[in-house]
Amino acid sequence: MKQPRKRGRLRPIYLLLVLPFVAMLWVGLYNRAEPTLAGIPFFYWFQLLWIPLGAALLWPIYRAEERDRDAP
Amino acid sequence: MNTVALVVFTVLFGFVTILGFVAARWRKGDLTQLAEWGLGGRRFGTVVTWFLLGGDLYTAYTFIAVPALMFGAGATGFFAVPYTILVYPVLFLAYPRLWSVAHAKGYVTAADFVRGRFGNRTLALAIALTGIVATMPYIALQLVGMEVVIAAMGVRGEAALILAFAILAAYTYTSGLRAPAMIAVVKDVLIYVTVIAALIFIPAQLGGYAHIFASVGADKMLLAPATHTNWGAESAYATLALGSALALFLYPHAMTGILSASSRHVIRRNAVVLPAYSFALGLIALLGFMAIAAGVKGNPAFADGFKTYGNNFAVPALFLQMFPSWFVGVAFAAVAIGALVPAAIMSIATANLFTRNIYREYCAPDCSPARESQVAKIASLVVKVGALFFIVALPSTYAIQLQLLGGIWIIQTLPAVLIGLYTRWFNPWALLAGWAVGIASGTAMAASLNFAKSIYSVTIFGITIPCYAALSSLVLNLIVAIVLSAIFNAAAKGARDDATLASDYL
Numbered sequence: 001m002k003q004p005r006k007r008g009r010l011r012p013i014y015l016l017l018v019l020p021f022v023a024m025l026w027v028g029l030y031n032r033a034e035p036t037l038a039g040i041p042f043f044y045w046f047q048l049l050w051i052p053l054g055a056a057l058l059w060p061i062y063r064a065e066e067r068d069r070d071a072p
Numbered sequence: 073m074n075t076v077a078l079v080v081f082t083v084l085f086g087f088v089t090i091l092g093f094v095a096a097r098w099r100k101g102d103l104t105q106l107a108e109w110g111l112g113g114r115r116f117g118t119v120v121t122w123f124l125l126g127g128d129l130y131t132a133y134t135f136i137a138v139p140a141l142m143f144g145a146g147a148t149g150f151f152a153v154p155y156t157i158l159v160y161p162v163l164f165l166a167y168p169r170l171w172s173v174a175h176a177k178g179y180v181t182a183a184d185f186v187r188g189r190f191g192n193r194t195l196a197l198a199i200a201l202t203g204i205v206a207t208m209p210y211i212a213l214q215l216v217g218m219e220v221v222i223a224a225m226g227v228r229g230e231a232a233l234i235l236a237f238a239i240l241a242a243y244t245y246t247s248g249l250r251a252p253a254m255i256a257v258v259k260d261v262l263i264y265v266t267v268i269a270a271l272i273f274i275p276a277q278l279g280g281y282a283h284i285f286a287s288v289g290a291d292k293m294l295l296a297p298a299t300h301t302n303w304g305a306e307s308a309y310a311t312l313a314l315g316s317a318l319a320l321f322l323y324p325h326a327m328t329g330i331l332s333a334s335s336r337h338v339i340r341r342n343a344v345v346l347p348a349y350s351f352a353l354g355l356i357a358l359l360g361f362m363a364i365a366a367g368v369k370g371n372p373a374f375a376d377g378f379k380t381y382g383n384n385f386a387v388p389a390l391f392l393q394m395f396p397s398w399f400v401g402v403a404f405a406a407v408a409i410g411a412l413v414p415a416a417i418m419s420i421a422t423a424n425l426f427t428r429n430i431y432r433e434y435c436a437p438d439c440s441p442a443r444e445s446q447v448a449k450i451a452s453l454v455v456k457v458g459a460l461f462f463i464v465a466l467p468s469t470y471a472i473q474l475q476l477l478g479g480i481w482i483i484q485t486l487p488a489v490l491i492g493l494y495t496r497w498f499n500p501w502a503l504l505a506g507w508a509v510g511i512a513s514g515t516a517m518a519a520s521l522n523f524a525k526s527i528y529s530v531t532i533f534g535i536t537i538p539c540y541a542a543l544s545s546l547v548l549n550l551i552v553a554i555v556l557s558a559i560f561n562a563a564a565k566g567a568r569d570d571a572t573l574a575s576d577y578l
Contacts, residue, residue: 017161024154024313027306031295039282043294047153048354054157055347058164062340 013061020054073226074392080401081225081408084262085236088255088409092243095250104442106180109248109449110424111332114175118341120253125329125342126349127256127413129320132217133210135263135356135407140383142360146292148305150357151312156350158317162490164343167321168336169493169577175336176576181421182327182489183429189492191569192500193433198507199485200429203324204422206482209474210323211418211459214411216468220381221404224388230464236408237415241456244416245449249332252416259413262406267352270359270403274394278365284358287365301535308527308538315543319483322490324421325414356387363390415456423451473523480518480526480542484510487553493577496570502556510549517541 023029024047033041099115101108116124134152141149170185179185182203187196215233222232243251278284285293295305320326333339368374368389377385391403427448432439439447462471488503517528518541528541 014165017165020157020161021314024157025310027295027310028298031297031306033294036282039280039285041285041293043147044150044354044358047150047157048351050157051153051347051350051354054160055344058160058344061164062344065340066337 011064013064016057016061019057020050023050074224074397074400076397077401077404078225078227080398081405084258084402084405085408088258088412089239089243091254091258092239092247092251095243095254096247098250098254103246103248104445106424106427106441106445106448107178109445110180110420110427111328112249112253114332115334116253116332116338117334118338118345121329121333121338121342122345123256123260124249124253124332124413124417125326125346127252127259127410128325128329128417129346129414130263130349130353130410131214131414132407132409132411133213134353135410136217136220136384136387137213138353138357139360139363139387140385142357143363143386144360144383146288147295148309148312149360150354151309151316152357153350153354154310154313155316155320156347156353158313159320160343160347162317163321163330163346164340166490166493167330168339170327170489171330171333171336171339172578173493173572173576174331177572180331181324181425181428182322182485183425186488186492187429187433188571189496190488190498190500190503191571192504195488195500195504195507196429196433198504199488200425202481202485202507202511203327203425206478207324207418207422208455208458209462209471209478210325211415211422211455212462212471213475214415214418215459215463216384216471218408218411219463219468220377220384221388221407223380224377224385224392225400225404234460234464236412237456237460240412240416241419241453244419244452244456248449249328249417249420252413252420253332255409255416256413259406259409262402263410264352266403266406267355269395269399270362270391271355274359274362274366274390277394278362284361284365288361292364303535303537305538308540311538311540311543312527315483315540315546316479318486318490318546319479319542322482322485324425325418328417328421328424359387359390363387366390366393368393415459419452419455419459420448422455423448426451476523476526477515477518480514480545481511483542483546484514484549486546487550496568497557497561498553499557499560502553502560505556506549506551506553509552510545513548514541514545517545 030043030046032043035042037045101113103109107114138149138152173185177188179188183196183200186199187193218236219233275281275284295309298304298306330339363386368386369378371393374385374389377389391400395403427444431447432444484507487498487506518526521528526541527538528544529536529538530544
């Protein structure tokens with residue numbers, strides 16, 4: 001259980017990954033029709049919007065990890 | 073019979089057949105080695121992995137069943153979107169560790185990893201069997217997707233389906249994982265073309281999105297709101313999304329896609345770029361509402377189709393009604409080829425499990441690598457014949473019910489596989505006991521719902537909480553695994569039989 005953690009320690013940037021879980025699992029937040037966007041109810045466009053948003057949140061973490069790898 | 077559509081369909085299908093056989097020579101490797109046949113030599117870079125995982129996870133059945141659920145049940149079918157959003161943080165965080173340890177130790181399956189990590193062959197067998205049993209009905213469902221579009225073109229009987237599957241079996245046998253990887257590229261181009269065309273042409277013909285949503289009706293457009301005593305459809309929606317997201321990458325076919333990547337960075341990058349498919353899936357889900365707005369159910373031309381295939385006929389009917397014949401051929405080819413890719417990967421993944429974790433572990437421990445690869449090839453054939461028998465001989469509701477159970481079963485491997493990537497604190501026998509409790513309780517919950525639904529209501533402090541049975545049974549599994557591990561660990565001190573090192577995971 002006690003393994004040396006050189007690269008595996010939890011950095012604050014990982015907290016970004018919590019955001020999609022909060023947004024998607026709190027269904028009451030988006031279970032409504034208004035405001036609509038181009039005729040599409042909020043329920044649908046809000047969730048569709050979170051697809052690129054969720055991917056975008058991974059990007060800074062990916063960059064941070066790659067920087068770690070390049071560092072000596 | 074729709075001749076134009078059938079000709080376009082056949083030409084495209086013929087093209088991928090040739091591609092499937094040519095794939096054996098692509099990045100040529102020694103196909104008598106299991107890691108070459110069954111993992112493409114672990115050489116797929118970011119782009120190929122993107123196509124392969126995209127083709128693997130966003131299956132033809134998904135493209136038929138998700139809009140069918142929207143068509144029949146409304147907003148709840150949209151859970152596929154939060155589900156595929158939550159999958160990627162999990163993939164990004166945990167699975168590069170699995171890739172690294174598999175690469176370091178030559179593991180081909182999740183059960184290989186569990187065998188090495190916990191040094192317990194019974195637990196590894198349980199993991200392997202769960203994977204095989206959960207995947208078999210999934211392969212059968214891919215055939216349902218294919219069957220629906222073939223029937224929608226007016227071809228009667230099962231001969232076409234059997235022929236398509238025989239071709240699939242032949243090139244999977246000769247080319248291994250290289251075949252679906254190559255075909256996935258064609259499948260994705262066709263799927264994206266279809267989705268974009270559908271979104272440009274269909275809403276315009278139906279009077280815009282506002283009109284489409286208006287024709288759906290208020291009760292289907294949103295989930296029933298939660299109350300103080302019953303969390304209702306909202307908690308069902310959230311638990312379905314979370315449970316499905318946790319289960320997805322435990323499936324053997326997803327594991328195969330991950331382990332065939334050329335580096336852990338390929339997996340990370342793909343967690344960032346794979347959501348492009350989720351977007352396509354979200355838009356495809358909306359096709360279910362477009363089918364309502366187009367009134368396909370009232371069209372007498374489709375009465376037979378709905379009678380035989382139920383709501384799964386909604387999207388094919390929509391395409392037949394809205395698209396010119398030649399484009400119907402393209403769209404249907406996209407669905408059928410979209411069935412070939414996951415069916416091939418699933419059969420390869422099951423074959424890998426059987427060969428590595430049952431045949432070599434229990435029957436022939438000293439078998440040569442060539443023999444191992446040969447057994448896997450034959451196993452992949454047996455698996456496909458089994459799936460075909462399932463669809464041709466039994467009503468398709470069996471496959472659907474079993475697939476629903478498959479999701480509940482596969483998630484029970486999460487403590488050993490996913491948590492096992494981070495800690496070996498768990499005792500293998502405790503994990504096995506938790507697994508058994510999870511399988512039994514999850515199956516019992518589904519049985520109490522006549523295997524028709526997977527949302528089981530639990531009552532806590534007077535509040536009714538409808539919950540995806542996979543998630544509630546996983547909680548029981550974890551409780552048992554934690555409590556028993558604490559007891560067993562206290563009783564038996566000493567070094568654990570772990571073949572992996574902390575550095576193997578980085």
